[in-house]
Every structure is written in C-alpha cells, then in structure tokens.
Amino acid sequence: MPPAVLCSGNIVHDTVVRPVEEVVFGVVAWVESIEQHLGGNGANTACALARLGVPVRLTGMVGRDAAGQQLLRTLESAGVDTRAVGRSEAPTPATVSLVNKRGERCLLHRPGASLEAFVEPLQFTPELLEGVAHYHLANMFALPNLRRHGAEMLRRARAAGLSTSLDTAWDARGRWLEDLAPALAFVDLLFVNETEARCLSGADEPAAAAAVFRQLGVRDVAVKLGERGCAVFTAGSATSVPAFEVPAVDTTGAGDCFAGAFLAAWLRGQSLAEAARFANAAAALAIQRLGSTGGLRSWEETLEWMKSAPVRPA
Helix, strand or coil, X not given: CCCEEEEEECXXXXXXXXXXXXXXXXXXXXXXXXXXXXXXHHHHHHHHHHHCCCCEEEEEEEECCHHHHHHHHHHHHHCCECCCEEEECCCCCEEEEEECCCCCEEEEEECHHHHHCCCCCCCCCCCCCCCEXXXXXXXXXXXXXXXXXXXXXXXXXXXXXXXXXXXXXCCCCCCCHHHHHHHXXXXXXXXXXXXXXXXXXXXXXXXHHHHHHHHCCCCEEEEECHHHCEEEECCCCEEEECCECCCCCCCCCHHHHHHHHHHHHHCCCCCHHHHHHHHHHHHHHHCCCCCCCXXXXXXXXXXXXXXXXXXXXX
C-alpha cells in the first residue's frame, strides 16, 4: 500500500444542472438533470486518492447542517479519514454548476464555512501525521485564510519531512502570483492548468511558464492541457502525454481527479511520465459522468481501462 497523504482544501456541496446553454431571466428552462454531488478541490482530490487505494486524511471545514453531514458520509464511504475536518455554525460551502452539452461549466459559489477554515496555520502534530508521507494543498485561492497561511503550512510540511504538492486552480480575486509566490519555494510538485499557468507566469507557452515556477523554487511542474492531455517539466526534461479520447459530459472536478490520480501513481513509485498518463486516464473517466468524482474507478480498474482506451492524436 502506498504511504498516506494529508490533504488540505475546501469541501463543497455541488448541485449540477445539465444541459444549460444560456441563462435567461424571467423564463422557465427545462433541463435533463439536476443532481447533488461531492465537490470542492480538497474533497475531490482526497476522494480520488481514496478510490485509487491511497490512505488519505482530509483537513478543511463544513457546516453543522445536513449538507455537511452528507458530504462527510460520502467522503468516509470512499475511504477518506475525515476526523480532522472542522465543523462550523456557518452553512456548508455550496456551488451550483451549470453544464452545457460540451461539458463546459459555469460555477456559482457560496463560500460559507470556507471563510472559517484555516484561521490559523495547520499544526502538523504527530497525531495528524500518523502514517503520512506526503502533504497536498488543494487550491490556496478557494479559501481566504490559505492565501495568508498556505506558504507557512507547506513550510511546516517540509520541516516535518513530508514531500509536498500544490494545485493552483483559478484565482477569482486576480492576485495570482502575488499570493502564490511565497508558497512555491516549498513545493515539490505543482499542478496547474494552461490558463492558470499563463495568468500566474505571464508566459504564453507551458514550458516558459514552468521555467518561471521552477525559478521560484518548484521542483517539478505538471501542466494540465485539457483535451490535449498534459505536460510534465523537470530540471532536465519536458514530457508531453496525450489525453484519452472520450466524450465529455461534465468537466467539473477533472483537474482534482487528475491531481489525485497523479499522486496515487507517483507515490506507488511510478515515474512522472507514467503518473501523468495514469492521471489523464482518471480525468478521462471522471468527465464521462456528472459530478466531480462519480466516474472514478479503482486503481486496478483504471489500469485495465487504459489497456484498450483510445488516445487522442498528439
């Protein structure tokens, strides 16, 4: 069994509506489905790790309401250790995801209890770190207090002897590198999509963006390229890994599933290129179902699916 992962991030109650091609006020629009799902970068990534056989402990915050209890039950049923998740009197964070027929989405988000998460930097106590070898920070930008404490938490993780990873996600405030830069000196593996890489670095090409991140202290960079797969950049190499050819139903959470699957493979001793191919497969499975994690399969089932799944032309 691979070593355990400690994951920090938001935990969100998602309502997914599909298909929605446009929003017109004052009328009633009929849709095919309205479903409730687990959401949030921290929850999605932790769920992906657990489904893929990696022990994972999640830290974050939910409300004491019914939605929060349901999310915790969903996480626990997937195998996630939720004992370190805090409870708030504020409502559980919630997102309405409007998804069109191409799988693209528009997100409406209420932060709720997320505003109270990580008011102080996480304490890396022996109890919290029992069995843990890796620390993953899922989206500093989604939780206001992580903008202040994310760098310190990554520093503490390194000081505790853990390897580290960070998934950037979208910065709704537009501060980008102003808030993220102090954290990068403590990141072994950075996950970032192509648009985020451009906003953070000012560089148009993934390779140039990765060079900026590495100059700021990151060791390795995995750039998510959507339907083109991904690219991995290290000190001495650049590797492009094509995506699998699948129909996209809902891309919500695909990046989180990618990060969780990449870590699941990497912590099992696979190379970065092998981990990237496995992560592409997990993301491809995830986007074929509504919701962030409903399409995920086990480690063995994903490997079996990869044997015959078609790959997009490079």
